Every structure is written in C-alpha cells, then in structure tokens.
Amino acid sequence: MAELIYSKAFGAGEEIFRIGDRGHNAYFIEKGGVEVLIPGENGQEIRVATMGAGEIFGEMSMIDDAPRSATIRTLAPTELIVIQRSQFIRPLEANNPMMSLILRILTARFRDARQQTNSDLGDGDGELEQSLEELRVLAYERISIEKDMRHGLETGEFQMHYQPITDLESGEIAGFEALMRWIKADGTFVSPVEFIPLAEETGLIVELGRMALETGLRDHADFLAARPDGYAANPAPFMSVNLSGLQILELDEIGRLENIINQSGIDPSLIKLEITESLMVENFEHACTALGQLKDLGLFIAIDDFGTGFSSLSYLHQLPLDTLKIDRAFVIQMDQSEKGLRVVQSIAQLSTALGLSIVAEGIEEKEQMSALKEMGCHFGQGYHMSKPLPRDGALELMQTGPVW
Numbered sequence: 052m053a054e055l056i057y058s059k060a061f062g063a064g065e066e067i068f069r070i071g072d073r074g075h076n077a078y079f080i081e082k083g084g085v086e087v088l089i090p091g092e093n094g095q096e097i098r099v100a101t102m103g104a105g106e107i108f109g110e111m112s113m114i115d116d117a118p119r120s121a122t123i124r125t126l127a128p129t130e131l132i133v134i135q136r137s138q139f140i141r142p143l144e145a146n147n148p149m150m151s152l153i154l155r156i157l158t159a160r161f162r163d164a165r166q167q168t169n170s171d172l173g174d175g176d177g178e179l180e181q182s183l184e185e186l187r188v189l190a191y192e193r194i195s196i197e198k199d200m201r202h203g204l205e206t207g208e209f210q211m212h213y214q215p216i217t218d219l220e221s222g223e224i225a226g227f228e229a230l231m232r233w234i235k236a237d238g239t240f241v242s243p244v245e246f247i248p249l250a251e252e253t254g255l256i257v258e259l260g261r262m263a264l265e266t267g268l269r270d271h272a273d274f275l276a277a278r279p280d281g282y283a284a285n286p287a288p289f290m291s292v293n294l295s296g297l298q299i300l301e302l303d304e305i306g307r308l309e310n311i312i313n314q315s316g317i318d319p320s321l322i323k324l325e326i327t328e329s330l331m332v333e334n335f336e337h338a339c340t341a342l343g344q345l346k347d348l349g350l351f352i353a354i355d356d357f358g359t360g361f362s363s364l365s366y367l368h369q370l371p372l373d374t375l376k377i378d379r380a381f382v383i384q385m386d387q388s389e390k391g392l393r394v395v396q397s398i399a400q401l402s403t404a405l406g407l408s409i410v411a412e413g414i415e416e417k418e419q420m421s422a423l424k425e426m427g428c429h430f431g432q433g434y435h436m437s438k439p440l441p442r443d444g445a446l447e448l449m450q451t452g453p454v455w
C-alpha cells in the first residue's frame with residue numbers, strides 16, 4: 052500500500068508542478084524553499100511569492116481537483132512532505148460527502164476572494180491572513196508529528212513498559228499495566244500524555260492500540276512463566292492494557308482485537324482492558340454495545356481515571372464493568388484532608404456495592420497503601436511499589452516474587 056504521508060527530496064531549480072497541471076498532492080516544506088511563478092508578458096515567468104520551511108502549497112487543487120494556478124520551483128535543495136489526494140480527500144468523499152462538498156465550496160470562495168484581493172485591494176485581509184497562518188502552523192505540526200509517529204511505529208520506536216499492580220491483601224503482584232513509551236531513534240523520550248491525544252486525533256491510535264495489546268500479551272506469557280513456585284498463583288496475574296474509546300468506534304476492530312488475543316494463547320480471563328470514563332459517557336449507547344462485545348470475549352473491563360470525567364453513577368452501573376481505577380488525584384487528596392479521605396471511602400463503598408473490584412492509582416507512600424487497604428480497596432499501583440519497568444525489568448521483578 053502506498054504510504055499515507057512521505058517525504059521527497061528535490062534539488063535546487065526543480066519544478067514541483069506547472070501551472071495547468073492536475074493537482075493530486077499538497078506539499079509541506081520541511082527544508083529548503085520554493086518560488087511561486089505565474090506567466091507574465093512575453094512568455095516570461097513572474098515570481099509572486101517565495102515559501103520556506105513549515106509552509107504548505109498545492110492544497111487547494113488537492114481539495115477541488117482544479118488545475119494548478121501557478122508553477123512551483125525549488126530555490127534550493129528542498130525536502131517536501133507529500134500529502135496525497137487519494138489518501139485524504141477520496142476517503143472523505145466516500146465517508147463524508149457533505150464535508151467534502153463544504154471544503155470544495157470554501158476552496159472556490161477562497162480562490163475567488165484571493166483573485167479579487169490581488170486585483171483590487173492590494174495587500175489582502177490582515178485578519179484572514181493571520182488566522183490562516185495560525186491554521187497553517189497547526190496543520191504543519193500535526194502532519195509532521197503524524198509522519199514521525201508512523202515512522203516510529205514502523206521502526207519499533209514504540210515500546211511497552213509494565214507497572215505491577217499489587218494485591219493489597221497479600222502484597223503480591225496481582226497483575227501489570229502495560230504503558231506505552233515512545234523513544235525516538237535519537238533517544239528523545241516523548242510522554243504518552245503528549246502523544247496519545249495526537250494518536251487519537253490522527254487515528255493512529257488504532258494501530259498503536261493493537262501493538263500495545265499484542266506486545267502486552269506476548270510479554271505476559273513470559274511474566275506468567277517466570278513466577279516462582281506458589282507465588283501469586285491464585286488467581287494468576289492479569290495484564291491490563293489501555294484501550295482508547297476511539298479504537299472501538301468501529302465495531303469491526305473488536306474482531307481484530309479478538310484475533311490478537313487468540314493468537315497470544317493468553318487465557319482471556321487474565322486480560323483486562325482499561326477505558327477512560329469520558330469516552331464511555333460521550334457515546335453511551337455505542338459504549339454499551341462495544342463493551343458488551345468485548346466482555347463476550349471473556350475478558351475484564353476497568354474504568355480508568357475514575358472521578359476525573361464527571362460521569363454519572365446512574366450511567367456507570369449499566370455498563371458491563373469489572374474494575375474501577377481510582378485516579379491518583381483522589382489518592383493525593385486523601386492525605387490532605389478529612390474530606391478527601393471520605394471521598395475515597397465513598398468511592399470504595401460504591402464500588403463494593405456495585406460488585407466492582409478497585410485499583411487505587413498513584414500510591415507513593417506506604418501509609419497510603421495501608422489506608423487504602425483499610426478502606427476496602429483490593430489492588431494498588433504506584434511508585435511506592437514500582438515505577439513502570441521495561442519488559443526485562445518487569446520479568447526480573449516477577450522472578451524475585453516481591454511482597455509489599
């Protein structure tokens with residue numbers, strides 16, 4: 052399959068396209084620069100603009116498929132990110148014809164306005180230019196990070212780390228949470244807090260999510276095998292994998308996740324999927340259907356970051372949930388005031404009443420661990436026990452059979 056976004060290098064003085072060509076691609080300038088040329092008198096070309104790194108050109112013809120209105124030539128060795136019509140506009144036409152119509156109308160109006168501005172008004176509308184400039188900067192950032200992420204996915208820059216979740220009663224490892232890490236080839240670390248939202252916006256979360264499940268389950272087979280005799284034997288430790296609600300917008304994806312589970316050979320009852328409450332509440336009916344289908348695979352479902360999304364309890368009890376993860380913010384507040392303590396207590400009581408198991412997140416001190424155990428929380432996770440570890444570190448930890 053052709054790549055969605057790719058880079059292409061050009062020498063100085065090369066023509067990217069000519070006036071009158073059909074426009075299939077738009078281009079972001081990564082490095083170098085180009086000139087924009089229109090025909091002048093006596094067949095000479097007039098340079099009407101130059102563009103440099105971070106600027107986009109060719110986007111209008113890409114949208115409305117109209118002939119190019121200028122010739123573009125490189126001024127220096129130049130690298131361009133190519134955005135293809137077939138990959139961006141065609142799917143939009145098929146899936147969202149109204150949106151693609153609106154885009155075409157806007158493009159036509161813009162062409163019109165630009166022509167008038169050029170001929171009558173001279174300098175152009177400052178405000179419009181400025182908001183377009185802001186949009187351009189945003190679009191450029193998005194497109195380059197998406198390109199980096201795709202590249203990273205292909206070259207194995209995304210890895211899974213594992214944080215133990217402990218059984219507060221026995222102090223043994225009850226499971227792990229798989230947490231994604233992006234370590235770029237040059238060693239830069241990008242936090243999931245940064246890249247997961249971008250992956251959600253670009254749709255790349257679907258592929259990343261599959262990778263998380265596949266890798267998490269493969270590594271879990273090793274963790275299970277590494278347990279010392281009799282350690283955390285009953286029940287065997289689970290693997291918790293984060294699932295973005297956007298991964299299951301299309302129900303077809305559930306079939307793909309099922310394949311990954313089947314191929315892993317891991318008993319589905321040792322798999323837990325963590326989903327944040329906000330995404331469940333946004334489209335409640337769809338969430339019910341999707342979670343129901345996931346449950347039918349025999350796995351468990353946790354509501355993540357509980358308490359941060361203002362979800363209504365009346366909604367929650369209708370969802371097929373097994374576990375509630377109390378957000379770290381509550382565990383912190385618990386130490387700070389009597390009220391904070393009572394909030395955690397009531398969440399714990401509520402969960403018990405609904406038959407849900409509870410994981411308290413972000414335990415950084417021994418006292419928090421004991422207090423949460425007192426309140427009836429079943430599981431705990433946090434730096435006090437262990438930070439998330441690379442696969443080999445988690446494997447070693449399991450081999451030592453720790454008790455906290």
Ligand code: C2E
Nearest residue numbers: 230231243244247263293294295413414415432433434439
């Ligand atoms: P989360 O699912 O709530 O994961 C728990 C986060 O809390 C992790 O941050 C973990 O390192 C951190 N944490 C655990 N114990 C402590 C503690 O005692 N103190 C403090 N200060 N932090 C603690 P991390 O790994 O940076 O992940 C951030 C978020 O990114 C996750 O929050 C999750 O929402 C998202 N994420 C990570 N991996 C994935 C993934 O594979 N798929 C999806 N959809 N989201 C992911």
Ligand code: CA
Nearest residue numbers: 228293325355
């Ligand atoms: Ca989580």
Ligand code: CA
Nearest residue numbers: 355356376412
């Ligand atoms: Ca969480």
